[in-house]
Amino acid sequence: xxxxxxxxxxxxxxxxxxxxxxxxxxxxxxxVIAWHQQQPGRAPRYLMQVEPxxxxxxxxxxxxxxxxxxxxxDRYLTISNLQSEDEADYYCETWDSxxxxxxxxxxxxxx
Amino acid sequence: EVQLVESGGGLVQPxxxxxxxxxxxxxxxxxxxxxxxxxxxxxxLEWVSSAYGGDTTYYAxxxxxxxxxxxxxxxxxxxxxxxxxxxxxxxVYFCARAKWGYCSTSSCLTSYSYYYMDVWGKGTTVTVSx
Numbered sequence: 001x002x003x004x005x006x007x008x009x010x011x012x013x014x015x016x017x018x019x020x021x022x023x024x025x026x027x028x029x030x031x032v033i034a035w036h037q038q039q040p041g042r043a044p045r046y047l048m049q050v051e052p053x054x055x056x057x058x059x060x061x062x063x064x065x066x067x068x069x070x071x072x073x074d075r076y077l078t079i080s081n082l083q084s085e086d087e088a089d090y091y092c093e094t095w096d097s098x099x100x101x102x103x104x105x106x107x108x109x110x111x
Numbered sequence: 112e113v114q115l116v117e118s119g120g121g122l123v124q125p126x127x128x129x130x131x132x133x134x135x136x137x138x139x140x141x142x143x144x145x146x147x148x149x150x151x152x153x154x155x156l157e158w159v160s161s162a163y164g165g166d167t168t169y170y171a172x173x174x175x176x177x178x179x180x181x182x183x184x185x186x187x188x189x190x191x192x193x194x195x196x197x198x199x200x201x202x203v204y205f206c207a208r209a210k211w212g213y214c215s216t217s218s219c220l221t222s223y224s225y226y227y228m229d230v231w232g233k234g235t236t237v238t239v240s241x
Contacts, residue, residue, distance in 0.1 A: 093227065101158070
C-alpha cells in the first residue's frame, strides 16, 4: 500500500506563489493523487487530481490560481496570487485496492 | 448539486455504541462509492470505511470488527454503526463520495482505474470519554 509524505508546514506572502509537495512511496510513482483543502474549522474540499505526467483536473468552482504538476514520485500543488483564504491545511490522497491513504497534511500560513 | 449531511455524533462512554447517518441529496447513495473518513482533534484525515456496489464493504484495520457501514436506499442515507468505542475513536467523522477516474497510458505508465473523494459532508463529532 502506498504511503504519502507531506511537509508539515509551509509559509508564503500574500500575493506570492507557493508549491506544496506530496511524495509517493517507492514503487507507487504511477499513482494518481487528489488534493484537498481544509480551512480552519471546516470540512475538507476537493481541489484536483494530479496524474503522473503532471496533467491535472480541477474540481468544480476551484479557482485557476490552483494548479498541479508532477515529477517522478512527487505530486505538486501550486497556489498563485496567494489570498488570505488560502490559509488552510492541504492533504493529498490516493486509492489502492479499495482503501484510501492520506498524507499527513501541510499547514499553509499566508504571511 | 451533491450534498451530504452527517448526524448522530455525541458523547459516549468507552465500550458504548453510536450510529452515524449521512443523508444525501443530488447523488444516489446505493449507486455510488461512499465512505467515512475521520479526523481526531488536531490530527490529519484517516479513512475509516467504504461501501461499494451491492453489499461490498471495506474497513480500516483500526475499526474492523467494531464498525459496520450500511446504506438505506429508501432514505438515500449512509450509516456507520460504531460499537465497542474507544477513546481513540474520538474524532470528527466525515461522509464522502468517491468518484471513478481513469488514467490512460498517455498519462500513466500503465492505464488503470481509481477512485478519489470529490464531495465531503460537514462532519459530525464523536467523543468517547468517561
